[in-house]
Amino acid sequence: MLLLTPGLWLLLLSWSFPAAAEQSVIEGSFLLTLAALGVLSLALALTWLSLTRRSRALDAQRQDFQQLLAETPGAIAILDRNLAVRNASSSLKSLLKEQDNSSVSISLPLFADADGQHALDLTLKQQLRQQGFWHGEAWLKNERHCEAFKLSIHTLRQQSSKEPRYMLYGQNITHLRSQSARQQQQVLRDDSTLLPNQLLFTEQLRQAILSCDEHYPSVALLLVQLRTSPTATMDATPDESQLIEAAKRLQLLVSDKLVLARYQSDCFAILVPPHLCQTNSTILLNQLAHKIIAGFRQADPDAAYANLRLAIGISCSPNDGEDATNLINSAERALRLASQQQDHALCFADSGSQQQAPDYLALESELYRSAAQGEFELFYQPKFSISSNRIAGFEALLRWPSPRRGMLPPPTFLPLVEETGLIINLDRLVFRKACKQVSYWQQTALMRGRLALNISAQQFAQTDFIRFMQDTLSEFELSASLFELELPEAIFNHPTIWLRERLHSLERMGFRVLLDNFGDGIASLNQLRQFPLHGVKLAPSLVRYIEQQEQQRNICATLIRLAGYLQLDVIATNIETEMQAYLLHVMGCDCQQGHRFSRAVPAEDIGQLLLKENQLLNNQRQLAN
Structure with missing residues (x-):
């Protein structure tokens, strides 16, 4: 407590009446100040509490985001203005050869094709600047990986003074593509040999016939059927392992310029396209058929196809058929005639060609x-x-x-x-x-x-x-x-x-x-x-x-x-x-x-x-x- 001297008390008493009013004002101001300070302290406390809660929420969101990046199988990344990766999911980091840390800076090798010939960098930057987003399929390709992704890239909202950032999200569709390719292959190709099947071959034959003109007027078809022994009938079908090995042998004997397909379980088909089927094609077809026969006749005795015998039926458009159906029917008739012989044999659908065809080997x-x-x-x-x-x-x-x-x-x-x-x-x-x-x-x-x-x-x-x-x-x-x-x-x-x-x-x-x-x-x-x-x-x-x-x-x-x-x-x-x-x-x-x-x-x-x-x-x- 403030102690006053007697002189001061006298002085205060002499001023007591006017000083009382002034004291009331001072006390009021003091109380207002104290109230303001209390309100300010309360506001500061509430602000501190709010910031603490927000900080905790941000930390929780950051942890959740990092956990999402660590656990998600998809590709998530934050990209800078140059489309370099600033942060990314663990799955994406592994593809980019980066360690699992939160700060990376590496270019994103995205291409429009699996061969890596057409980079998407310029296309992405241009569309992101113009539209703010990009959707599509791309290949992520580096020296270790080549993966297909379905991607979405969006511009993140931020202050104009800062450099633009982008959010990338994508799903790896490499497996889906492979699965789709396998499904398509099952529709158009033989499962065992991977050769075109009857459906695909018939369409290829039809297209080849449609492409004929006055300069290249013909296509030829060879049906090659296999028997298990010289005395077996055509119903004696070899087992699947023999047919697979026979298909490999045929692929070695038949030029890549020709189309080889598995037409039926024991029958293969060969298409000679117009530009290789000359006007006088009898000798060419005879040569091809004898080359196939010789390839099986001279096979290794231990080979799975060593005891197989071939019958070959040959037809040529337009004499033996002007469309795919008739040309196939002609080749099948010739094949039945060839199958009646006991050893390797070939037969032309056209009797004139059969009589004129010279013995290739001779x-x-x-x-x-x-x-x-x-x-x-x-x-x-x-x-x-x-x-x-x-x-x-x-x-x-x-x-x-x-x-x-x-x-x-x-x-x-x-x-x-x-x-x-x-x-x-x-x-x-x-x-x-x-x-x-x-x-x-x-x-x-x-x-x-x-x-x-x-x-x-x-x-x-x-x-x-x-x-x-x-x-x-x-x-x-x-x-x-x-x-x-x-x-x-x-x-x-x-x-x-x-x-x-x-x-x-x-x-x-x-x-x-x-x-x-x-x-x-x-x-x-x-x-x-x-x-x-x-x-x-x-x-x-x-x-x-x-x-x-x-x-x-x-x-x-x-x-x-x-x-x-x-x-x-x-x-x-x-x-x-x-x-x-x-x-x-x-x-x-x-x-x-x-x-x-x-x-x-x-x-x-x-x-x-x-x-x-x-x-x-x-x-x-x-x-x-």
Whole structure:
């Protein structure tokens, strides 16, 4: 308590009346201050209590969120403006090779494809800036994982001064995709062999038939059925393990260019597409069937399929059926006929093909023997200049005087020759024989123009091709300027630089180089312009219908005119009628060959052919005078 002196008490008493009022004001102010301080303290206490509760709630939410990140099987992540991961679920961290901690910063490798060729980074950033969200499927791919996800990414609300953050949520759908693929495979593929089943194969056959046109008019079907022994009927089906091993054997024997399917439990089907099924396809199909038979006949005795016997039925459109159903029915009828034989057997649905089909194994043996002994011969078809009505050159055409089958033209044996690689030896044999013949013609004054030779794509690609041509010319003391080389469009499959250098080498040697079958393949005007070619030879398919079809006439005229712009010579072949020759001449094609002028003749008939030409020219001069 405040102690006052007597003097002060007297002073206070002297001021007692006016001081009483002032004291009342002071006491009131003091009480108000105390009340305000109490209210403030209460407010501070309540605020502290509220903040404590909020902090505890945030901590609980943070713990719940971290627990969610740790336990959820889905992909959850907080992304920064660069779409780098700032925090993520444990499942996502494991895919990103990160330790399970709350602060990570690593780029998210999202792609539109499983191969990792198309990154989604720019697409995501652009759409998130424009729309604030992104939904879709993506592949998370790094050196360890390749997983498919269904994702949603949203922009998080925050103050404008802060950098944008994004919330990612996703579900791993890799298993669902695999399951869906397996379900689809079960619908379209055989469970045991994974080959196309009957449903898928029938649709593929139908599509192949629909793709046929005048250039590739046929598809072929082979049905291969298996028996357990030479004396078993077709009802004696091998067990599943044998059929699985047989399917593996067939996959080794059948080219990837063909379609192999499991048509029935004991029957496999092979589709030969239009671009591989040539007009004269009997030898090709016979070759394929015998290759399959030989592959099983020569099997390892311990193999599961060693005691199986094959029956093969073959049909070919449009002769044996113009749609899938009829073509299959024809192949099944042929298969039943083949199954009646005791050993490996094949049968064509068409009786004519069955009678004409040569024995593949014997044919191959004969070809090798004839090539080794040089028994192949060259016939020569003249090329005529319409403007001068004279022979402007010859084309050497291969013929095979088979001891068993007589004189055979190339379509009957070239598919087999190309398949076995024998075409390289034959091409070289042809060039040597041609050089010998040209040397004789020069000595006897029978040489006219140049001699054209067909060079196969296999021969053209040989590393010693240029050296062989040089050495052969040197051996016969001939100039390359006496020859034209007709090359197939398959040469354009080679690298551009390599091809240009090879063609320039031939040009420097003196050869004239022509592109064969122009207009019937993939050759473009740009290729004709950039490579050193001297001319083109129109495809026979372009000439065949120019009398009847205006469109064909327009196409031929356009190609001839464009070749002229590129300063390329144009040769037309397979001329059968005088009208064809006249129309092509009017279009600007002067050099022509075909049966209209002369068939291919043996070398000994060339002198008589030239003599006949001179007689005709003399008669024309006499009539003119």
